[in-house]
Amino acid sequence: MTSRAETLSKLAEVFRAHGYEGASLARIGRATGLGKGSLYNLFPGGKAEMATCVLAEIDGWFETNLYAPLRAAERPGEAVAAMFDAVDAYFRSGRRVCLVGVVALGSERDRFGEAVRSYFARWVAALADALQRSGRDAAGSTALAEEIVVQIQGAIVLSRALDQPAVFSRAMTALRARAAAD
Amino acid sequence: MTSRAETLSKLAEVFRAHGYEGASLARIGRATGLGKGSLYNLFPGGKAEMATCVLAEIDGWFETNLYAPLRAAERPGEAVAAMFDAVDAYFRSGRRVCLVGVVALGSERDRFGEAVRSYFARWVAALADALQRSGRDAAGSTALAEEIVVQIQGAIVLSRALDQPAVFSRAMTALRARAAAD
DNA sequence: GTCTATAAAGCGATAGAC
DNA sequence: GTCTATCGCTTTATAGAC
Numbered sequence: 001m002t003s004r005a006e007t008l009s010k011l012a013e014v015f016r017a018h019g020y021e022g023a024s025l026a027r028i029g030r031a032t033g034l035g036k037g038s039l040y041n042l043f044p045g046g047k048a049e050m051a052t053c054v055l056a057e058i059d060g061w062f063e064t065n066l067y068a069p070l071r072a073a074e075r076p077g078e079a080v081a082a083m084f085d086a087v088d089a090y091f092r093s094g095r096r097v098c099l100v101g102v103v104a105l106g107s108e109r110d111r112f113g114e115a116v117r118s119y120f121a122r123w124v125a126a127l128a129d130a131l132q133r134s135g136r137d138a139a140g141s142t143a144l145a146e147e148i149v150v151q152i153q154g155a156i157v158l159s160r161a162l163d164q165p166a167v168f169s170r171a172m173t174a175l176r177a178r179a180a181a182d
Numbered sequence: 183m184t185s186r187a188e189t190l191s192k193l194a195e196v197f198r199a200h201g202y203e204g205a206s207l208a209r210i211g212r213a214t215g216l217g218k219g220s221l222y223n224l225f226p227g228g229k230a231e232m233a234t235c236v237l238a239e240i241d242g243w244f245e246t247n248l249y250a251p252l253r254a255a256e257r258p259g260e261a262v263a264a265m266f267d268a269v270d271a272y273f274r275s276g277r278r279v280c281l282v283g284v285v286a287l288g289s290e291r292d293r294f295g296e297a298v299r300s301y302f303a304r305w306v307a308a309l310a311d312a313l314q315r316s317g318r319d320a321a322g323s324t325a326l327a328e329e330i331v332v333q334i335q336g337a338i339v340l341s342r343a344l345d346q347p348a349v350f351s352r353a354m355t356a357l358r359a360r361a362a363a364d
Numbered sequence: 365g366t367c368t369a370t371a372a373a374g375c376g377a378t379a380g381a382c
Numbered sequence: 383g384t385c386t387a388t389c390g391c392t393t394t395a396t397a398g399a400c
Contacts, residue, residue, distance in 0.1 A: 002383075018289050021203040025376060036377080037384050046377065097287050104343035105279050105287070107200050113345070120343040143352070146340070150353055151329070154336025158328070161286035161302040163295070170325070171332055184365075207394065218395080219366050228395065 012054045020108045055115045067126040076130035080179050094159030094168025194236045202290045237297045249308040258312035262361050276341030276350025
């Protein structure tokens with residue numbers, strides 16, 4: 001028996017590496033070690049369902065490891081710092097792309113629009129919540145939260161474009177300082 | 183006779199809308215109004231050459247309209263402000279994606295790596311040059327230039343993801359202020 | 365220079381054996 | 383549950399008429 005969850009992470013890497021259109025069933029089969037029969041048994045909806053499940057899995061990971069801690073933290077300042085640690089590890093200092101961000105830029109945005117919107121909206125909201133509870137006013141918290149998410153996404157683009165992970169690291173360092181200051 | 187230059191802008195829109203893999207020759211033919219024979223006559227190297235030429239055209243546009251003015255400006259502060267005007271118009275307040283940024287995130291980065299690297303490196307360098315000549319120190323100029331390009335790219339991602347062009351506009355407004363301050 | 369016809373390969377998806 | 387064989391379609395690219 002092949003577990004769906006096991007397959008999902010390998011599946012995610014294929015979508016990350018080649019995009020939705022570039023992730024052919026041949027590549028997916030090679031990466032997962034599964035034949036088409038097994039893949040369609042696990043995901044009856046085919047490639048579209050695979051992508052939907054991958055996005056849901058990513059969303060769940062961020063909800064559990066980033067958003068929920070930001071909202072629930074007793075010491076929100078530490079939760080924000082922990083978020084930067086998690087972001088740096090997850091995106092491998094900019095070497096790993098944000099699949100949800102890639103989808104947002106592509107034509108698949110229409111198909112997966114609500115998942116994309118929700119992922120980013122909850123990120124900004126959870127971060128703004130933590131920033132506000134650490135002493136900022138509401139407007140300033142939202143603005144800074146939005147800017148932090150913007151810079152994380154942009155830093156992935158620029159560090160990959162220049163092939164310099166240091167670009168990502170510098171951006172994170174600067175943002176940590178901004179978030180920590182009152 | 184069909185001009186290569188005329189075709190390039192329509193070609194660019196197809197790549198922007200569907201990505202490299204999603205831009206099929208059928209779509210390209212429809213968008214340009216040209217048959218395959220004409221397309222291969224204009225671009226003997228096929229789709230890869232089309233993409234290379236599109237990236238070169240975009241690069242040329244930015245070089246002429248953004249980078250060169252930033253480097254040559256007698257009043258660098260005004261050149262930076264003009265850059266923000268041009269960026270806002272070109273990216274349609276975040277509704278239009280940056281094709282070079284999209285390539286940087288995808289698997290085509292390896293194929294077009296040098297074009298992508300050069301486009302962003304020259305953007306950051308030209309902007310840093312203008313910022314320094316407007317009174318900043320060298321290190322601060324480079325850091326701010328890098329952050330501005332990062333935020334432009336990230337603002338495109340987030341504004342598209344949330345389907346809110348206002349996100350892009352807010353980021354540009356904040357950056358203008360940062361760049362104008364001494 | 366532009367077209368249509370066609371080739372050869374790859375695509376997503378399905379059927380059916382085991 | 384996993385495989386292979388296959389369908390029908392689309393892909394990039396070429397050939398050749400005009």
